[in-house]
Amino acid sequence: MSKPFASSADTHHQKARLVELAPDVYGYISDFDPNTGMIFGGGEGLAIDCRATPRLANEMLIEIKQVNSAPITRLFLTHYHAVRVMGRAAFTDVHTVLCSEGTRALIDERGAFDFESEVRRFPRLFEAVEEVEGLTWPDQTFPQRTILYMGDQEIHLEHLGSGHTRGDSVAWLPEHRVLFSGDLIEDRCALYCGDAYLHEWRETLERLAARNARVVVPGRGDAIIGEENVRKAIDSTRGFLDDLLGGCDRAMQKKDATLKEIFDAVYAEMTPKYGEWPIYEHCIPFNVSRAVDELKGLKEPSIWTAERDAELWEALQS
Numbered sequence: 001m002s003k004p005f006a007s008s009a010d011t012h013h014q015k016a017r018l019v020e021l022a023p024d025v026y027g028y029i030s031d032f033d034p035n036t037g038m039i040f041g042g043g044e045g046l047a048i049d050c051r052a053t054p055r056l057a058n059e060m061l062i063e064i065k066q067v068n069s070a071p072i073t074r075l076f077l078t079h080y081h082a083v084r085v086m087g088r089a090a091f092t093d094v095h096t097v098l099c100s101e102g103t104r105a106l107i108d109e110r111g112a113f114d115f116e117s118e119v120r121r122f123p124r125l126f127e128a129v130e131e132v133e134g135l136t137w138p139d140q141t142f143p144q145r146t147i148l149y150m151g152d153q154e155i156h157l158e159h160l161g162s163g164h165t166r167g168d169s170v171a172w173l174p175e176h177r178v179l180f181s182g183d184l185i186e187d188r189c190a191l192y193c194g195d196a197y198l199h200e201w202r203e204t205l206e207r208l209a210a211r212n213a214r215v216v217v218p219g220r221g222d223a224i225i226g227e228e229n230v231r232k233a234i235d236s237t238r239g240f241l242d243d244l245l246g247g248c249d250r251a252m253q254k255k256d257a258t259l260k261e262i263f264d265a266v267y268a269e270m271t272p273k274y275g276e277w278p279i280y281e282h283c284i285p286f287n288v289s290r291a292v293d294e295l296k297g298l299k300e301p302s303i304w305t306a307e308r309d310a311e312l313w314e315a316l317q318s
């Protein structure tokens, strides 16, 4: 590879902070690294995603202990991406890991490839990666929805359709109207679409919008507070998808357009609007590649391997 991926040069450590969003409901939020969450009730806790490595997960656990010392006994995975799930070993009190059936299938099919690929693409996010003990497997899965009751907390874990990945699910607290969206919603941060189902994503966003959430913890970026701001964030997430798909579609109208030509056209269109958004440069090659595949009728996103990353880079530099 003649040039490294955009984010391999990003070495700035982002300190996350704990934000209470409703009684005993917390987001652990950094500038734009992957967010996580924690909910307490009935003398125990649930973690929503567990960060990229045990060391990073421990940072979070030390901080949460200052405000609530109940053991975290359950862990919910919003989706299979390594940057969110490889910190499992730090959660020594967890007896049950939950995710959707779709996510479990993806861990089985491509979890190991994804781990290798993500570490190579974005090394800063995997501090002390050598402490990872292996893939994070669920103990319990659900097809569409499962409801947890922890003391007074009622927590819905729901797969509302594919989008960012095939298995995406959210944690929804109907009483507080707080939604942990995983990477299905981003706020002024680029979407990663390399494993996405772009057309279905738009439909899944409609179902999320219908919840009329008061607070959303997006995949990356600050907690979104207030119905108006939630609506704006969902609209801007949809707008990014529309611009990506529309740009690729237009560029593909040119007979025999190469991937490089399509990429250049989409990049020129999207960069004035999104160029300043975090991880835009990192995501855009993978996003264009997947959007072109989907528009050509390839239903399932191809697995990203070292060879495929290198091929993509080669094609875009030619």
Ligand SMILES: [Zn+2]
Binding pocket: 079, 081, 164, 183, 192
């Ligand atoms: Zn993701």
